[in-house]
Amino acid sequence: xxxxxxxxxxxxxxxxxxxxxxxxxxxxxxxxxxxxxxxxxxxxxxxxxxxxxxxxxxxxxxxxxxxxxxxxxxxxxxxxxxxxxxxxxxxxxxxxxxxxxxxxxxxxxxxxxxxxxxxxxxxxxxxxxxxxxxxxxxxxxxxxxxxxxxxxxxxxxxxxxxxxxxxxxxxxxxxxxxxxxxxxxxxxxxxxxxxxxxxxxxxxxxxxxxxxxxxxxxxxxxxxxxxxxxxxxxxxxxxxxxxxxxxxxxxxxxxxxxxxxxxxxxxxxxxxxxxxxxxxxxxxxxxxxxxxxxxxxxxxxxxxxxxxxxxxxxxxxxxxxxxxxxxxxxxxxxxxxxxxxxxxxxxxxxxxxxxxxxxxxxxxxxxxxxxxxxxxxxxxxxxxxxxxxxxxxxxxxxxxxxxxxxxxxxxxxxxxxxxxxxxxxxxxxxxxxxxxxxxxxxxxxxxxxxxxxxxxxxxxxxxxxxxxxxxxxxxxxxxxxxxxxxxxxxxxxxxxxxxxxxxxxxxxxxxxxxxxxxxxxxxxxxxxxxxxxxxxxxxxxxxxxxxxxxxxxxxxxxxxxxxxxxxxxxxxxxxxxxxxxxxxxxxxxxxxxxxxxxxxxxxxxxxxxxxxxxxxxxxxxxxxxxxxxxxxxxxxxxxxxxxxxxxxxxxxxxxxxxxxxxxxxxxxxxxxxxxxxxxxxxxxxxxxxxxxxxxxxxxxxxxxxxxxxxxxxxxxxxxxxxxxxxxxxxxxxxxxxxxxxxxxxxxxxxxxxxxxxxxxxxxxxxxxxxxxxxxxxxxxxxxxxxxxxxxxxxx
Numbered sequence: 001x002x003x004x005x006x007x008x009x010x011x012x013x014x015x016x017x018x019x020x021x022x023x024x025x026x027x028x029x030x031x032x033x034x035x036x037x038x039x040x041x042x043x044x045x046x047x048x049x050x051x052x053x054x055x056x057x058x059x060x061x062x063x064x065x066x067x068x069x070x071x072x073x074x075x076x077x078x079x080x081x082x083x084x085x086x087x088x089x090x091x092x093x094x095x096x097x098x099x100x101x102x103x104x105x106x107x108x109x110x111x112x113x114x115x116x117x118x119x120x121x122x123x124x125x126x127x128x129x130x131x132x133x134x135x136x137x138x139x140x141x142x143x144x145x146x147x148x149x150x151x152x153x154x155x156x157x158x159x160x161x162x163x164x165x166x167x168x169x170x171x172x173x174x175x176x177x178x179x180x181x182x183x184x185x186x187x188x189x190x191x192x193x194x195x196x197x198x199x200x201x202x203x204x205x206x207x208x209x210x211x212x213x214x215x216x217x218x219x220x221x222x223x224x225x226x227x228x229x230x231x232x233x234x235x236x237x238x239x240x241x242x243x244x245x246x247x248x249x250x251x252x253x254x255x256x257x258x259x260x261x262x263x264x265x266x267x268x269x270x271x272x273x274x275x276x277x278x279x280x281x282x283x284x285x286x287x288x289x290x291x292x293x294x295x296x297x298x299x300x301x302x303x304x305x306x307x308x309x310x311x312x313x314x315x316x317x318x319x320x321x322x323x324x325x326x327x328x329x330x331x332x333x334x335x336x337x338x339x340x341x342x343x344x345x346x347x348x349x350x351x352x353x354x355x356x357x358x359x360x361x362x363x364x365x366x367x368x369x370x371x372x373x374x375x376x377x378x379x380x381x382x383x384x385x386x387x388x389x390x391x392x393x394x395x396x397x398x399x400x401x402x403x404x405x406x407x408x409x410x411x412x413x414x415x416x417x418x419x420x421x422x423x424x425x426x427x428x429x430x431x432x433x434x435x436x437x438x439x440x441x442x443x444x445x446x447x448x449x450x451x452x453x454x455x456x457x458x459x460x461x462x463x464x465x466x467x468x469x470x471x472x473x474x475x476x477x478x479x480x481x482x483x484x485x486x487x488x489x490x491x492x493x494x495x496x497x498x499x500x501x502x503x504x505x506x507x508x509x510x511x512x513x514x515x516x517x518x519x520x521x522x523x524x525x526x527x528x529x530x531x532x533x534x535x536x537x538x539x540x541x542x543x544x545x546x547x548x549x550x551x552x553x554x555x556x557x558x559x560x561x562x563x564x565x566x567x568x569x570x571x572x573x574x575x576x577x578x579x580x581x582x583x584x585x586x587x588x589x590x591x592x593x594x595x596x597x598x599x600x601x602x603x604x605x606x607x608x609x610x611x612x613x614x615x616x617x618x619x620x621x622x623x624x625x626x627x628x629x630x631x632x633x634x635x636x637x638x639x640x641x642x643x644x645x646x647x648x649x650x651x652x653x654x655x656x657x658x659x660x661x662x663x664x665x666x667x668x669x670x671x672x673x674x675x676x677x678x679x680x681x682x683x684x685x686x687x688x689x690x691x692x693x694x695x696x697x698x699x700x701x702x703x704x705x706x707x708x709x710x711x712x713x714x715x716x717x718x719x720x721x722x723x724x725x726x727x728x729x730x731x732x733x734x735x736x737x738x739x740x741x742x743x744x745x746x747x748x749x750x751x752x753x754x755x756x757x758x759x760x761x762x763x764x765x766x767x768x769x770x771x772x773x774x775x776x777x778x779x780x781x782x783x784x785x786x787x788x789x790x791x792x793x794x795x
Contacts, residue, residue: 074334080676103200104138106196127173136151143685156189182327200297201315216282220232230245238264249434257372264293339715352689357686388411392685396687401450428488445474472530472546591634597624598644649700652779701757708756710786740768751783
């Protein structure tokens with residue numbers, strides 16, 4: 001999810017700058033990044049100033065190549081993706097300390113503003129920024145819009161600032177480091193800040209210069225998306241309690257209430273509050289500096305819930321102990337994927353991508369089982385149950401949810417159960433829920449492919465039939481009370497049912513243009529997902545009905561231009577003189593070419609056959625991949641955004657697996673690196689990182705609702721995947737070639753360019769034979785292609 005659209009002439013033609021080419025022009029080959037310049041407190045050279053200017057002129061964030069090695073974190077670089085403020089090419093990740101899927105994301109919020117306004121980077125942390133506005137308790141990693149960053153606190157020395165809300169502290173990245181579950185820096189004021197995370201609670205250790213008064217500013221009304229109804233209180237001499245309301249994610253009406261408790265190891269000496277548009281409170285910790293320890297707890301229910309989280313989790317006062325515990329939690333999750341071989345960079349990139357892919361969805365239930373309901377009430381879970389939110393539907397269903405369901409089917413199942421509770425309380429399954437509110441972000445009814453992807457890859461511990469009933473209602477009922485007074489899961493549904501497509505006539509909320517074509521394509525994917533779930537539930541009539549509807553993509557096929565294009569209410573396609581290669585008329589975050597080749601995963605074979613003779617379509621795909629990260633305004637691949645995720649694997653349906661292997665290898669080599677500029681687009685709560693994980697393993701989930709994965713050479717000699725439950729899968733690469741020459745699954749040779757990772761068909765050993773020359777026999781026959789669905793529902 002980028003939530004950006006390029007509409008000017010600079011987005012087209014000769015002026016289009018592809019990010020991978022721009023990086024190479026500035027820095028040289030990817031293997032040379034570390035030798036050229038390292039930004040993380042190592043060597044700085046005079047050439048950096050020139051390189052930085054060139055990089056920024058090209059819209060490319062400066063790169064830092066040093067990976068962080070951390071016990072338990074393996075080779076994770078948590079700063080990867082934190083750099084840049086160019087919306088369509090910035091990772092928007094955060095180095096905040098967090099546990100896997102944890103509620104607390106405790107970390108820095110940066111700025112260049114002397115007034116302490118949020119960073120231009122949506123996560124709240126931008127590597128390009130040189131000041132800290134505070135350390136807040138909640139974050140989203142990789143989202144395209146600012147959210148969370150709730151209740152930032154800032155240690156200061158000396159007199160109380162005249163304007164505490166605007167106060168910032170200088171940040172030097174030379175004196176900053178972090179790893180999975182922890183963060184530390186030394187501010188320009190001389191204060192050393194060390195943070196470590198539990199699930200809902202954490203610890204901040206603040207070491208002030210001796211001889212200076214140590215104070216803490218608590219900016220209660222300064223969330224990244226703004227705050228209101230802020231309350232700051234001091235229930236005891238060791239506690240600060242803050243409640244505030246924020247939200248409005250990507251312009252949506254939804255809001256949430258958050259409660260943060262800061263508990264001091266020693267009694268405060270003085271305290272007070274300030275008012276205004278960004279209210280907060282302050283405490284004096286010590287008159288002579290030294291070390292102060294602060295426990296941090298968060299609840300989306302009430303202050304009592306935050307206190308209870310402290311009592312149950314007991315983060316303690318020892319930073320080394322909590323950091324060690326956090327490292328162990330991450331070691332357990334990252335250890336589910338073990339590799340041998342590959343380069344040190346390959347391993348660090350994999351670990352970093354896997355780390356980012358396991359940060360979200362996030363827990364929103366308290367230790368006592370209470371959580372905020374979608375009906376505005378406080379709810380309580382059954383013992384042992386967990387409730388999640390920050391579920392990035394449109395972004396996540398392609399890559400992150402299949403990966404989660406494979407590695408952690410228990411978490412994937414709990415996420416689906418969370419969605420079901422939201423629907424029971426709010427009336428509809430949500431699209432991109434945040435805490436306890438609908439956001440409606442992105443188009444399509446993305447709960448359907450998300451649930452179908454979870455089910456296909458092993459996340460099945462939920463009541464399937466009631467969810468099918470809800471999804472049928474969402475796909476057929478054009479009326480009914482909107483969720484939370486405004487949300488409807490399928491805008492334009494009446495037209496879709498009547499015409500077979502959504503007319504491109506009404507601008508979408510938050511955008512200047514309508515997105516009728518991409519909405520239609522998403523609904524077709526949604527219908528296919530409902531069909532797959534209905535089959536699994538034994539509801540064949542529903543499966544047949546929705547399988548037929550999943551062919552609606554064909555209504556957008558312009559036979560003259562051989563593209564999928566928007567249509568108006570009368571059925572007309574855009575006039576021949578209308579530019580269909582730019583963003584974003586008819587297509588959300590993309591254009592006709594990107595959606596044509598990447599947005600029909602349920603029937604890729606049918607799509608490609610409709611675009612012309614085989615050789616012509618191969619040539620067109622080659623042209624699409626001339627640039628790999630072209631952005632929304634160019635008719636080429638944009639692998640930094642979801643509509644193009646599948647495109648490299650389209651060659652498999654054309655009997656050209658070598659071309660898929662070449663494009664995937666180029667993407668891994670040229671678009672990903674370690675350091676702040678290391679991601680080719682918004683990470684979108686781990687979906688982009690999950691793409692890289694799959695590509696590194698030599699696999700890719702092809703169709704939401706099915707367990708089919710395409711095959712390419714993995715980056716490693718062996719990959720061992722140990723899910724939290726279910727069978728172990730070992731992937732062995734034989735040889736070091738660029739192409740697949742042969743494949744065996746559990747000892748049985750196959751020429752198929754795909755295999756099934758479903759829980760009932762998951763292989764134990766996958767052996768991939770590689771060669772430097774494109775194979776003539778493997779994956780090249782029509783029968784070798786992955787499944788494609790066009791017609792009656794098929795199991």
